[in-house]
Amino acid sequence: xxxxxxxxxxxxxxxxxxxxxxxxxxxxxxxxxxxxxxxxxxxxxxxxxxxxxxxxxxxxxxxxxxxxxxxxxxxxxxxxxxxxxxxxxxxxxxxxxxxxxxxxxxxxxxxxxxxxxxxxxxxxxxxxxxxxxxxxxxxxxxxxxxxxxxxxxxxxxxxxxxxxxxxxxxxxxxxxxxxxxxxxxxxxxxxxxxxxxxxxxxxxxxxxxxxxxxxxxxxxxxxxxxxxxxxxxxxxxxxxxxxxxxxxxxxxxxxxxxxxxxxxxxxxxxxxxxxxxxxxxxxxxxxxxxxxxxxxxxxxxxxxxxxxxxxxxxxxxxxxxxxxxxxxxxxxxxxxxxxxxxxxxxxxxxxxxxxxxxxxxxxxxxxxxxxxxxxxxxxxxxxxxxxxxxxxxxxxxxxxxxxxxxxxxxxxxxxxxxxxxxxxxxxxxxxxxxxxxxxxxxxxxxxxxxxxxxxxxxxxxxxxxxxx
Amino acid sequence: xxxxxxxxxxxxxxxxxxxxxxxxxxxxxxxxxxxxxxxxxxxxxxxxxxxxxxxxxxxxxxxxxxxxxxxxxxxxxxxxxxxxxxxxxxxxxxxxxxxxxxxxxxxxxxxxxxxxxxxxxxxxxxxxxxxxxxxxxxxxxxxxxxxxxxxxxxxxxxxxxxxxxxx
Numbered sequence: 001x002x003x004x005x006x007x008x009x010x011x012x013x014x015x016x017x018x019x020x021x022x023x024x025x026x027x028x029x030x031x032x033x034x035x036x037x038x039x040x041x042x043x044x045x046x047x048x049x050x051x052x053x054x055x056x057x058x059x060x061x062x063x064x065x066x067x068x069x070x071x072x073x074x075x076x077x078x079x080x081x082x083x084x085x086x087x088x089x090x091x092x093x094x095x096x097x098x099x100x101x102x103x104x105x106x107x108x109x110x111x112x113x114x115x116x117x118x119x120x121x122x123x124x125x126x127x128x129x130x131x132x133x134x135x136x137x138x139x140x141x142x143x144x145x146x147x148x149x150x151x152x153x154x155x156x157x158x159x160x161x162x163x164x165x166x167x168x169x170x171x172x173x174x175x176x177x178x179x180x181x182x183x184x185x186x187x188x189x190x191x192x193x194x195x196x197x198x199x200x201x202x203x204x205x206x207x208x209x210x211x212x213x214x215x216x217x218x219x220x221x222x223x224x225x226x227x228x229x230x231x232x233x234x235x236x237x238x239x240x241x242x243x244x245x246x247x248x249x250x251x252x253x254x255x256x257x258x259x260x261x262x263x264x265x266x267x268x269x270x271x272x273x274x275x276x277x278x279x280x281x282x283x284x285x286x287x288x289x290x291x292x293x294x295x296x297x298x299x300x301x302x303x304x305x306x307x308x309x310x311x312x313x314x315x316x317x318x319x320x321x322x323x324x325x326x327x328x329x330x331x332x333x334x335x336x337x338x339x340x341x342x343x344x345x346x347x348x349x350x351x352x353x354x355x356x357x358x359x360x361x362x363x364x365x366x367x368x369x370x371x372x373x374x375x376x377x378x379x380x381x382x383x384x385x386x387x388x389x390x391x392x393x394x395x396x397x398x399x400x401x402x403x404x405x406x407x408x409x410x411x412x413x414x415x416x417x418x419x420x421x422x423x424x425x426x427x428x429x430x431x432x433x434x435x436x437x438x439x440x441x442x443x444x445x446x447x448x449x450x451x452x453x454x455x456x457x458x459x460x461x462x463x464x465x466x467x468x
Numbered sequence: 469x470x471x472x473x474x475x476x477x478x479x480x481x482x483x484x485x486x487x488x489x490x491x492x493x494x495x496x497x498x499x500x501x502x503x504x505x506x507x508x509x510x511x512x513x514x515x516x517x518x519x520x521x522x523x524x525x526x527x528x529x530x531x532x533x534x535x536x537x538x539x540x541x542x543x544x545x546x547x548x549x550x551x552x553x554x555x556x557x558x559x560x561x562x563x564x565x566x567x568x569x570x571x572x573x574x575x576x577x578x579x580x581x582x583x584x585x586x587x588x589x590x591x592x593x594x595x596x597x598x599x600x601x602x603x604x605x606x607x608x609x610x611x612x613x614x615x616x617x618x619x620x621x622x623x624x625x626x627x628x629x630x631x632x633x634x635x
Contacts, residue, residue: 106561120605129499140626153504162504174508188508206554207562305507316546318598319554321572322565323544 039329043121044184052329054113057182059234061111061194070108070215073259074101076252077222081229088232100218107211110194115325116201117187119168119176134164156304175305187323190300200284202326206318209274213318218268223260226253271410281313348463500533500609510540512601512609519613524594532586532598533609536579538584543575576602 039052043302047056056063074097082094122130134149151171162171165178168185172178177189179199200208230253254363277287282303286292292303307313473488498520503513513534516526553571583600591598591611599610 062514103561106563110562119607122607123604124499126499126604126608126610155504155507160504173502208559210561212559227506312546315551315554319551320546320556321544321550321553322557322570324570324573324602325575327601413566 009084035316035332038327038331039332040226041333042327042329044118045182046184048329055115055198056112057192057198057331059181059194060112060197063195063197066108066195069259070101070104070218073222073256074218076256077225080252081222081225081256084229085225089228097218097221097225100214100221103214104211104218107214110207111193111200111204111211112196112198114198114204115209115327115329116199116205117189117203117323117382118182118199118201118325118327119170119185119187121167121171121398122169122325130164130169130171158302158304160304175283175286189285203304203323209318212267212271212274214265216271217259219263222256223264226256226260229253278314278317279310281317295301467468495613495615498613500611502607509544510601510606511537517611520596523596523613524591528590532590535582536601537577538610539579539582542581543572559626 037052039048039055042048045058047058047060048054048057076099078094082097085093108448125430149171151162151164153160153162153174155174160174162174164170165185167183170185172185173187175188176185178185179189179192182199184199186199186201188205190200190205190208192199193208196208196211198204274284276282277284280303282292287304305447307316496519498517500512500515502512502631514530514537516529520529529627549571573632580600580602587598596615597612597614600613601607601609604610616622
């Protein structure tokens with residue numbers, strides 16, 4: 001009897017009473033617990049450290065390798081080459097090297113740990129609204145599933161197609177792409193870089209550029225210094241070989257020389273390529289796909305985002321205003337039962353549960369209840385993802401580079417050959433770049449550890465799908 | 469973010485909204501989408517949605533959206549100050565981003581104040597509430613439409629029951 005009465009009254013009365021401590025709630029899993037931060041329920045495949053301050057991709061790729069190589073090479077340089085060169089040349093050398101080294105490390109960390117420009121996923125209402133707009137025009141035939149939804153906009157007298165992202169349930173803004181490795185839409189998506197273990201997008205592209213430019217200077221500098229060191233040593237003695245044999249530091253020499261030799265070419269090339277991209281206001285993604293190069297036969301295409309002035313392009317990309325992070329990692333999740341697909345939620349209803357009860361009848365309630373499983377199914381990684389992030393000690397970056405590389409084939413791979421063959425293959429299609437990439441990749445290199453430092457993960461298979 | 473902390477207490481204070489809370493229910497939400505005709509800068513469409521036809525004057529709505537667009541344009545403007553900020557940041561290996569608030573963030577604060585003010589003066593009396601676009605990833609301006617009590621028999625027009633301000 002009591003139960004019956006309660007049940008009947010759920011709709012109008014019991015719902016209208018905002019109970020701060022709700023014992024027999026009809027909705028499941030409502031336990032008053034500590035307010036969670038949004039990063040804990042973030043649906044993408046990212047990991048968070050320092051209570052949401054640091055964000056990395058789930059697979060940190062070969063970031064430890066990158067870091068290790070830089071530290072090792074620089075360390076050997078400072079220990080073995082600097083003392084000699086300070087004595088024989090000038091003491092500016094360790095100073096310059098130090099400055100470059102600091103720049104490299106800082107920009108590497110900033111590239112790796114900054115939100116690249118992740119777009120939060122659509123709230124349920126937004127998604128429903130978009131669905132309504134899409135379904136209406138296509139109208140009648142319910143059996144035929146329409147092709148991937150696109151919307152056309154005109155930007156600068158150029159037709160640009162905006163694609164609908166089924167994961168994030170939004171129409172992607174121009175230049176936004178969904179990274180399959182991180183499972184996020186990223187604004188001005190450039191590529192997913194396994195070397196820094198993160199996507200490179202609108203917010204961290206300048207850090208990435210600083211990183212590769214300063215790294216190319218650093219490697220060139222170290223290479224030059226080591227060569228000078230060896231040259232100076234061999235002047236006094238019987239030649240280079242003798243100098244090497246006699247020196248206690250021959251292995252560091254050889255290591256530094258080899259590492260720097262390969263990295264100078266690759267990283268310098270990569271910097272050159274990205275300098276071109278910056279000057280043309282292009283992204284790696286667009287360059288690889290040939291979005292604006294007119295390869296699809298359309299003569300009229302040009303980059304609609306370019307300011308048609310190299311200086312202005314450079315300034316806008318590198319010195320433009322720093323956009324804010326849209327995902328608000330450290331905000332608090334409103335205490336609510338409904339699963340958050342989007343980490344950015346309207347904060348007005350502090351007692352959202354009560355509103356749920358108050359405002360609508362059974363119908364609304366049923367709608368919510370039915371929607372929750374839908375929401376959970378759309379972000380299956382949310383909960384299991386959050387748990388490991390919370391449990392791991394900070395600030396640990398746990399990759400398994402030996403295992404990871406096969407999966408992490410980002411778009412970097414073709415970039416690496418692109419930068420070499422750029423002037424040649426740019427007019428060719430994706431096929432050509434793919435081909436040249438494969439060719440380059442197959443040529444054996446004695447030092448895989450370092451050659452692979454050229455941002456092309458040593459393994460094959462450019463997965464262009466990751467650039468979708 | 470500061471925006472949210474400020475927003476909640478304001479709702480409790482504001483008289484009109486209290487009336488809304490007691491009597492109104494969330495009817496539907498209207499989303500003003502982004503206008504990409506000028507590229508990737510943040511700009512919202514000024515097209516007047518049909519659902520607001522009976523609720524607010526077109527000119528007021530357009531004024532609000534245009535002002536917001538101006539704010540965003542100012543935030544994203546590439547000019548002297550942004551160059552200075554960018555070069556300084558580059559010279560310090562971007563460490564200053566950790567220490568100081570960027571111009572964009574300052575303008576975002578101004579925007580949230582503006583939206584709050586608009587809500588208080590114009591929208592809430594008409595049973596509408598604007599949501600700051602930053603809370604929706606700068607994708608949309610979300611306008612929540614409340615129905616007054618009384619005529620609410622057809623209120624739940626397919627909208628989600630979540631996130632209503634009625635408290």
